[in-house]
Amino acid sequence: MDLWTILQDVVVLLGASLLIGGAFSRFGQSPIVGYLLAGMLLGGPGSIHAVGSEHEIEAIAELGVALLLFSLGLEFSVTRLKKLGTKPILGGGAQVVLTIFLGFAGAKLFGMSVREAIAFGTMIALSSTAVVLRILMERSEIEMPHGNNSLGVLLTQDMAVVPLALLMTILGGEGDSGEIAWNVIKLILMAAGLILGLFALNKVAVIALGTLTLHRNRELTAIFAVVTGLGAAWASHAVGISPALGAFVAGMLLGSSAFATQVRADVAPLQVVLLTLFFSSAGMVADPIWIVTHAHWVALVVALIIVGKLAVIWVIFVLLGQTTRVAAATGLCLAQIGEFAFVLGAIGRSGGVVSESTYGMVVSAAIVSFFLSAMLVPVAPQFGNWIAQRFGTSGTPLAGTNQRPDPPDVAIIGFGxxxxxxxxxxxxxxxxxxxxxxxxxxxxxxxQLGFHAEIGDATQTEVIEHARLAECQVVVITIPHHKSALLILNTIRCRAPHVHIIVRTRYEAYRDDFKTAGADVVTGDEMQVGESLFSYVQRWLMNSPEHRDGPVI
Incomplete structure (x- = not known):
């Protein structure tokens, strides 16, 4: 397809997502719902067909999920990932297996063949990484207990995509057992090589960036962020594993470096655009006419999946020793069909395992569950608290269990x-x-002085938010550039009127600008230089023999 046609469709889709998502956000709903609705209305079957490049856009949009996981990986160094513990990983594995079994049993009750019933259970086993993590990150709940559990389960599910895809291939009768076993071994070796390669490349890149003066070469971190995030996704796809999982590993390896904050800020705009395209392209897969004409069946399947997944995850985490409150909140977060259902369904359909009607049902149920999850995930903590009260269990309410590290007391921007x-x-x-x-x-x-330090351009809103400057008690802005310092001051003051802000100004002419913008204290270079000069002149006059008896300034 012509490049300009694809560009036109991307612009139309993003424009519709902006308008419809903005309308939903205005009325207190997640904009994700608006993005999905924009895709359903503009492209795909049953739409007005204003967008015709759905397959090309879908391919581009998959990178949005990879960049989301890359950004999340920057938050989780290897040490912090270990703090998740084994329970979320074990819970994720148990959830996938148990959901496949229950999906198989339910599909058999509706008359499907054994192979198609297994395929149906496989397609509904995974939850939506894009929907859940996007909402949890927006609400700063990723480090709450149910957020930690959700992250661990979703990472486990991403790792399970490859074996589940192999399962769908086996069900389709493609390849003998020896070939499949060799593919599995080859995949494990290539994944190990990829991780080692990403580790080495990150080390080399960080060392190279460390030799550069980044305040004079700001574009370098932006290029580095995009190359690392998208490059890791490409390399993962090339060796046959989930691109999102490879991007997460790359981000995690980079997360312990001083560049993590700035890289996260640089990749954020591209991530937002691609994720919006992802949700819009997901909406284009659904056929609104088919959903309406089969509404009773779609509603039944969605209700069974939401209740079933909620119950499965709830029980698993209670058995793993977590409270009913946390287990129920985790279950509600993950009670939807994930975006990989489209991929697994496509494999099954090409192999003749999944019929067109079954594929249409799973896709429709996934889209509807996306809509519902945009409303259910934000209320997961309240749901967990309500369940705990109903069952009479004790424990601290989830609203007060945020495990996020304390913000800094003092932030110094510019360390010259x-x-x-x-x-x-x-x-x-x-x-x-x-x-x-x-x-x-x-x-x-x-x-060297014992402070926590990060490389970051504080004129970027994402850096200020990630560094949690609005939660500090005191912020000291020492950078000499007047407009940059003023931009930082305005951004922090808008988000945190209570923060005590001290600003250094190079010229006294700008003092009123900083005061008007809300600085509590402004100290000027010219004033300090003048006082220092005065001190030296006074000392010379007092020590000079010919002026010792004269007037002292």
Missing amino acids: PAGQIASQGLIDRDIKVLVLDLNQAGVRKAK
């Missing part, structure tokens, strides 16, 4: 000579200090 002097009184004190700087030398110096 002015920032280093300002930090002298904070050394070896029981105060959490965060330093943000684009200069690698400044970050290195801050770490």
